[in-house]
Amino acid sequence: MRMTRYLLLAALATSACGPRCDRVWYADRDGDGYGDRSATERACERPEAMVADASDCDDREPSVHPGATDACNGIDDDCDGVIDGDEARTWYRDLDNDGVGATDHAVTACAAPDGYVDRPGDCDDGDPSVHPGPTVELCDGKDQDCDGLIDEEAPGTVTYYPDDDFDGYGDGARGRVYCAPPAGWITRPGDCDDSSPARAPNLLEICNGFDDDCDGLVDLQDPDGALGAIDAWLDADLDGYGDPASEPTPFCSVPFGFAANDDDCDDTLAGVHPGATEVCGFGDDDCDGLVDDDDPSLSLASTITGWRDADGDGYGDPTVTSAACALGDGVVSNAEDCDDGDPEVGPDWWVPDADGDGAGSGTAVAGQGCAPLTAGQVNVLAPVDCADDDPSVRPGLPDPCGDGVDQDCTGVDPVCGEPAVGILDLSRQARGWATGSQGPDAYQVVAAGTDFDGDGFGDAVLGSVAGGSDVLVLPGPGPEVAGPWAPSMRLPALGTGYGAALAAIPDVDGDGLPDLAVGAPYEAPGGSVSMVSPLAPEGAVLSVVGFPGDDLGAALAFAGDVSGTGAGDVLVGRPAATARTS
Numbered sequence: 001m002r003m004t005r006y007l008l009l010a011a012l013a014t015s016a017c018g019p020r021c022d023r024v025w026y027a028d029r030d031g032d033g034y035g036d037r038s039a040t041e042r043a044c045e046r047p048e049a050m051v052a053d054a055s056d057c058d059d060r061e062p063s064v065h066p067g068a069t070d071a072c073n074g075i076d077d078d079c080d081g082v083i084d085g086d087e088a089r090t091w092y093r094d095l096d097n098d099g100v101g102a103t104d105h106a107v108t109a110c111a112a113p114d115g116y117v118d119r120p121g122d123c124d125d126g127d128p129s130v131h132p133g134p135t136v137e138l139c140d141g142k143d144q145d146c147d148g149l150i151d152e153e154a155p156g157t158v159t160y161y162p163d164d165d166f167d168g169y170g171d172g173a174r175g176r177v178y179c180a181p182p183a184g185w186i187t188r189p190g191d192c193d194d195s196s197p198a199r200a201p202n203l204l205e206i207c208n209g210f211d212d213d214c215d216g217l218v219d220l221q222d223p224d225g226a227l228g229a230i231d232a233w234l235d236a237d238l239d240g241y242g243d244p245a246s247e248p249t250p251f252c253s254v255p256f257g258f259a260a261n262d263d264d265c266d267d268t269l270a271g272v273h274p275g276a277t278e279v280c281g282f283g284d285d286d287c288d289g290l291v292d293d294d295d296p297s298l299s300l301a302s303t304i305t306g307w308r309d310a311d312g313d314g315y316g317d318p319t320v321t322s323a324a325c326a327l328g329d330g331v332v333s334n335a336e337d338c339d340d341g342d343p344e345v346g347p348d349w350w351v352p353d354a355d356g357d358g359a360g361s362g363t364a365v366a367g368q369g370c371a372p373l374t375a376g377q378v379n380v381l382a383p384v385d386c387a388d389d390d391p392s393v394r395p396g397l398p399d400p401c402g403d404g405v406d407q408d409c410t411g412v413d414p415v416c417g418e419p420a421v422g423i424l425d426l427s428r429q430a431r432g433w434a435t436g437s438q439g440p441d442a443y444q445v446v447a448a449g450t451d452f453d454g455d456g457f458g459d460a461v462l463g464s465v466a467g468g469s470d471v472l473v474l475p476g477p478g479p480e481v482a483g484p485w486a487p488s489m490r491l492p493a494l495g496t497g498y499g500a501a502l503a504a505i506p507d508v509d510g511d512g513l514p515d516l517a518v519g520a521p522y523e524a525p526g527g528s529v530s531m532v533s534p535l536a537p538e539g540a541v542l543s544v545v546g547f548p549g550d551d552l553g554a555a556l557a558f559a560g561d562v563s564g565t566g567a568g569d570v571l572v573g574r575p576a577a578t579a580r581t582s
Contacts (some may be wrong), residue, residue: 025050030062034079055079060566072110084110091116092471098122100131121146121475139179151179159186169199171212190214219252232258236267241274241287243267263287280304280325292325306331308340313381314554315346338370338379346381352388353378359385359394359409365502384571385409386560395557411504411558412450412514414458450504452534454513461500461534471499471518473534495521498530503556505570509533517570519553527552529572551575 021057026035028049034056041047057079058064069079072084088108092101094117101121107113112373123146124130135145137154151157153452161170172189181187192214193199196489201214207228211218219226229250231564233242235257241264254260266272266397278285278295279302286297303323307316309330315337323419327333341347344358351360360378367373383395386409401416452459453475460474501519508515521527529552535577555573 008480025052026054027059028056030056030060032059032062034065042301089118091118092120093125094122095125096122096128098128098131100133118527123485147178153177154179158187160187160191161191162194163191164194165191165197167191167200168202169200170194191218209252218297222248226252227251228252230254230258230260233262234267235259235264237264237270237272239264239270239273241267245307265505269578298325304333306333307335307337309337310340311337311343313337313343313346314573315381338367345379345380347379349380350377351380352376353382353385354388355385355391356418357385357391357394359388360387360507361385383409384556384557384559386411403507409558409560410450411506450514452504452514454518459534460500461504463502463518471502471534496520497527498555501556501573503558503570505531505558517556517558520573521554521573521575522549527554527574529553529556529570 022042025041025046027037028051035051035054036059037054064077066079068077076083088110090106090108090110093105094101101117102120102122102125121132130144132146137144139151139154143150157179159175159177160181161175163170169191170186170189171191171194190201192211199212203212205212205222205226207219207226207337213563231248232244232251232254235242240259240260242262243264244262263274274287276285278298280292284291301322306322306327308320309316309332316332316335317337317340318335328381335346339347348367348370349364350367351364352362353360353376359381359524364380385394393407394407395512397407401414406413414541440458462472498520500521503517505515505517516532518530552574554575558570559571
């Protein structure tokens with residue numbers, strides 16, 4: 001029953017007045033448009049003498065409300081909570097009546113109280129001679145102008161400078177005038193860094209990145225230089241060693257592209273400098289003035305291994321080795337000599353010596369341990385026998401003239417009636433025939449006594465030695481018959497080393513006269529052998545043979561019919577070949 005009653009009353013109230021309004025209005029009794037927060041009324045429409053603003057702080061006085069002018073009347077006219085806030089000022093007590101008050105004694109008021117002024121800053125309110133302003137500082141121990149400094153710029157004062165680092169020079173930017181200097185202040189300025197005693201005008205400039213002598217110049221900017229500077233030279237190849245031909249330049253630290261020495265002997269090659277490895281073929285790598293084999297520090301890894309060839313047969317002693325950039329005299333690139341004291345014993349290859357005269361003939365076969373496999377064999381370097389069944393015939397034996405027997409295996413029997421020419425005598429005479437860069441011993445007689453022109457007298461042919469390229473033809477009769485012997489023809493050189501080996505051979509061109517084999521072992525690619533008619537016009541060339549890479553033609557000898565073909569054979573030396581064949 002009670003709930004039903006309440007609902008009925010609510011319905012009656014809604015139906016009689018419409019929707020309920022809860023807006024609050026405030027009484028404005030003084031009519032200044034601002035209401036009293038303590039007097040309110042709720043209504044849908046503004047009641048009489050009511051306003052919506054509740055910010056009036058005195059609703060009895062129409063001149064008091066927010067926005068009003070705050071006059072000096074002891075009232076908060078503008079309702080900001082501050083009485084006389086707009087007109088009140090701060091005043092400072094002035095006990096000594098010097099017109100400046102003590103900052104720490106202040107009051108706020110519309111008018112100055114007795115003994116107060118509006119200027120603060122007096123640092124001694126008991127002394128009228130002490131206050132800020134145009135006051136003359138005196139040397140009396142007081143701070144007359146209240147700037148925190150005592151007696152500065154007073155009559156009779158001196159300018160002093162702080163010397164914080166105690167180096168005897170003060171900071172010129174902080175100078176002040178004093179009657180007496182404060183502790184640590186001096187009369188001499190000039191310090192450029194008063195925090196460091198290592199920087200002062202009386203010090204020397206050193207390489208450290210600072211202006212040590214306070215002249216405004218750092219390190220080598222100073223024309224007097226700097227202690228610790230390093231002379232450096234251009235290092236174009238960046239190997240750490242400078243070019244002695246460049247001018248030295250001082251630096252505090254050596255920059256890129258320079259070195260602190262002038263020890264490089266070639267500043268274009270980074271691999272050439274002191275301490276580098278001396279190797280063959282590149283000059284003085286380590287800059288010690290010694291090149292290749294002359295340098296005891298030469299790297300053996302870059303050298304060529306050679307073996308001593310004491311007997312000059314082209315084969316080295318396997319027990320005596322050496323390392324050098326190039327093979328010198330008496331040194332060869334192989335170690336195949338079975339007896340380095342015998343020029344007729346070389347590698348371990350052997351040929352038959354059927355007649356036991358020490359000269360062999362036939363096909364060479366390998367030995368074992370520098371010894372022939374069977375008896376009746378001689379080394380391949382032994383003279384080549386042209387008649388291995390006759391011990392009275394072999395190279396080197398005397399060959400009587402006119403007996404029809406070729407005892408010395410030269411291919412011809414000497415013609416009687418012409419005295420024999422001594423080889424040594426002819427060699428000495430030939431010293432005067434050398435040309436160009438050839439030395440006085442440029443020639444050796446390698447073919448003599450053969451009648452190449454068919455005049456009944458033996459002729460001689462001289463070939464160059466030591467890598468020359470020259471062949472001289474000397475027709476008989478010799479000097480004992482016709483006086484001094486002079487060469488009648490110099491054959492055109494047909495290759496490098498032309499004339500290093502010569503051998504008289506039977507008639508090749510069918511003119512009925514002997515011909516000549518000439519070796520040129522240094523001609524590219526591997527040597528050559530020419531067959532020539534030596535006394536024909538300009539030494540007619542009959543044929544040329546070659547064999548790549550073997551120094552073909554280093555040695556020649558006529559061997560008779562070794563091959564059994566019915567024609568004479570020529571043994572040709574190939575010292576660079578891996579297998580020795582003839």
